[in-house]
């Protein structure tokens with residue numbers, strides 16, 4: 473794991489955008505794996521700025537997202553479809569037909585999971601996968617206890633995850649209880665992984681990642697098994713590491 477400790481969230485976002493842009497310039501037909509949540513917002517702002525002011529084009533890029541809430545219509549303001557559209561896609565020259573997320577209202581969840589994994593295998597491997605990390609060590613929505621050989625599947629969200637994501641909803645009751653997520657194995661199929669972590673509330677999780685053995689109890693630890701992970705972390709998130 474290549475570890476880059478940076479001053480703060482803005483520095484993390486800027487460095488992450490440089491890595492994404494380098495990838496897209498090198499291969500304009502790149503496949504990017506994308507995440508939602510607070511962590512990549514700054515990265516996405518920098519990518520939008522790069523498109524508008526530095527001529528970085530996403531016209532031929534394809535994107536595949538990690539996860540989607542189960543039960544939310546794609547037009548729901550809190551769906552990850554909406555998140556990606558509002559915070560990234562609508563600001564770039566990316567073609568919407570080249571953007572993929574799991575379908576949260578599929579008639580059969582099992583079939584949707586199989587379809588999504590097959591899609592990943594068909595268009596992949598992802599050249600560069602962006603990841604955030606939950607305070608419990610989840611990546612995607614692979615909560616503690618998810619096996620290393622997991623593919624795209626439906627998962628019951630931990631209470632801690634629902635509580636943390638409640639900030640995007642009017643109340644905790646509205647936060648879905650389940651999600652469809654790429655599995656650990658799906659994520660590890662990527663050529664390169666960019667893990668972004670920022671803020672004091674992630675400091676304990678970063679310490680676990682750096683100091684504890686690889687285990688299902690802390691899903692992000694499986695990233696140690698991948699040969700090309702860049703971990704950009706800010707000082708607030710890194711400060712507990714011995």
Ligand code: F6R
Pocket residue numbers: 506507508509510511512538539603604605606610611612613
């Ligand atoms: C989101 C995702 C999650 C988040 C994680 C951190 O698509 O897969 O693993 O990356 O929950 O969320 P934030 O960035 O909101 O702290």
